Amino acid sequence: MSSWAVATLRPLRASCLRRASRGGLLSLHVGIPSGRIGIQALVVLRPAQRRHRSDKSDAPSPPGPQQSPITFSRFARRAFGVSLRNLALAVSPRGIRSAYRDSPFVTGTTIVMLVLLVGVSFVAIRAYIRTFYNAELSIYPPPIANTLRRAIYYTKIKPDPELALRLYRKAMEQCTELGLDPFSDEVLGIRIYVSSWLERLCSYTSALDVLESVLGDCRRWVDVMEQAVKDGKVDDAGRYKAAATAPAPEAKAQAGGDAPSDAPSEGVAETETLWRKRERLLAKAIGTSVKLGELYSDEHVLDPDKSHAHLLWAVETSLREFQRRKTQGLRPGEQGWLTPEQLGGSMESLGRDYERRSQFQLAIPLFFQALRLCESPCHRAVIMNNLSAAFAQHPIYSAGQQPDAAGGLLGGQPPGPAMPATRKECLEAALNWARNAHEHARDVRGDDRTTECDEACAVALCNWADVAAMLGKPQLARAKYDECIDLSRKMDFPQGVRQAQEGLARLTSTAPERI
Template sequence: MLSRRFKILTRPFPLPIKAHYTETLRFPKCALPTLSRPSSQHKYNSRSSKWPGRNAWESFKILFKSSPILMPTALILMVISSGILLWSNKYYSDYIIGAFVKFPEPVAKQLRKALYYTNIELTPSLAIKYYKEALRLAEEHGLDRFSDETIGIKVQIALLFEKCQKYHKAIEVLEAIRNDNLKWLDVVGFKEGWLGKRNKVLQKTVQISVKLGDLYGNQFVLEPELAEERVTWAVEQTLNEQERRERAGIVEDEGPWFDEEQIGAQFETLAHMHEEKNRHYLSAPLFLQALNLSPPKSCHTVILMNNLSTSLAQQLPPSNFPEGPTTREALISNAIAWAEKAVSLANKIQPPERNEECDTGCAVATHNMGEFSEMRGDYKGAENHYKQAAYLAKKIGFKEGLKNSEMALKRIKAIGTT
């Protein structure tokens, strides 16, 4: 019924370059004629090394007049060629060499091939072959199974399966990584000297769990219970670890934990899962937690405020809910307040911070205020909000928003005629 948030390694294999050499050609010296008097039209100034009668700019103008199309085209091609040359050098340095600097060369070689057949010429069978060969060579060269590099190769295999829409295979790979990581974490615990590595492995396990939640919730998998279980685990682990660090204080070599924006994203993911099951009494607190961790003057904060308002308006908490019953009128009043805050914030944010989320968020929040007014029986106020939302949606080219607002206006007019 209500609108919610509207969602939001290419490394070619290097080819060998062969140098070609040619012999230097020598031309015979020619005797120059001796002139008794230099021509008045072709005087050469030995000090400035320029023709005094025609400078470079004049020569350029003459060439431009004689070839008004060819000259600009040649200049444009020269600029483009120079840009491509500079970009190619940077690309090769940063992505072809720099991205694999932590791998032994035999492993890096196989990874370049695998990524080529993943991102350039998609051939899953060859990509998998080279990923597996890279893992085998990584083990031979003594790379740690739980290092960022080794786990990264395995994750790339899962992403390849997802790219090929083999979601169950991707889940299988990620679940295997997650289970191995959990076993390692149980064995290592908080042993001295392992805190830094424990931090990295735990972070990766949390991220993999969130990704599993996304895959389980995919329309081609449809395992909502498992999706919720994985994301809930990720959120709980994140909060438990954050609380432990706050109690213990800063520990040397432990490394940083997730920042506030990353933690907020986990809250938001879990909130949407509860929202899809109409458990708005659970999604609202999670949206509020995500909102508290979001930058106060960002367009995504507008989206979170709007999501919170819709969850509040749709709440029907069970009778045994610990916080006790809340009146419907109080919930709608809170929903309107948050929607108004979303619109106010969206109007205050200016470029370059302003982006599409501000525009769509403002239109959606305005539409939702119309729905909240309609819930109260204030059809005149609802109509005004819907008209404003339709205007905003049309102005920014937001077709879905325009369609929803126009349908709402028809509904209001139908109510008025009855």
């Protein structure tokens, strides 16, 4: 009997095994005369030996997701992202080293330009914030602040006086519409800033008109408030009594419709009393009056009578307020009065006005008071120079002719030492004050020293020389004139050079004065 063999390969029925093995079931049956042998085994087929089902559908496979067409925004985002990646690579240490190896000069120049660009941008942004978003503008309501920013832009950045003035007026109208107190520091500050801006534009008449209106409004408010106190309409707490909240019609007429109110103003503490408001407005009026006095004495205006009247009122009002506080004490809400610098400045301004009027006997006591109140080392030397000039031109009066205007203004007694009795004593006093001014200005060191010290030093040398020439000391005068010229040229002070050269010319053309 013959032998036989049958081999078959069938797919697996179980889906889990089929997926796991990717093969089939191999069966081998062998027949021999003595019997049959069967062997079955699982085999894994290579990818090339695998077959697909013959009954698989010929339908096309579903299409995959189609890519949407690129748009400009998508292109811009991709380009921006690529640019950022390239920039990050370029500014990385590796990129900088690579660029420097390829082109050292261009890379170094680019780095320097980038550093300069960053520095300029920082300075510009800082200046922008300080100019348009500083603390002074931020205290205003947004509509007023925005109008003021536009006005400042057309004041400093792109000058347009007409448009800037319209914007300042619009800001004042907005203050009225929003109910801001017209006597608050913020509203008065706008008016004072406009006057200083007009002064810089050399529009002195308009600047004076604005300051006169500020002074008039403040003085009227103070007068009406003081009258209300006399009439008993203000209580001990510094506020209007309930029965007299509304001021009398005649008071309103006297104040031009702006009767005092104890309502708190914007930016001022809610506890501001009438006395505190009076103190604030009176100080504002005094400062404005001093400024008016200086403007009226300017060479572009030259109205000495009004200048003297404003300066005299400022000093007298300051001293009267000091006297009232000394005798009556502080009222509810009142704080410190004028600082020594403010009071001394007003006295110095009045002293210079008397000096321009050749009333040196009235200027000297005011200069002494200003010197006593001055806290700036360099400005002390300036006041000493004023004293030297005043003593050098001081007239000599007999005991019965000595004017007492200055003594009456300062409380009956001049604050300085005993006045010289002879012309020689006046010149010696002038020489001593010039020497003191020079030594004082020369000895200032550190942060306290400013250009005012240098100029005061040169002026002191010139005054010293002038007085020495009057005392009949030509050699000393010539030496001080030469020293003044050298110092003035070193610090670029042409006024000092011109004054000293004129003094030398007088010294050589005329005989020295003998006393």
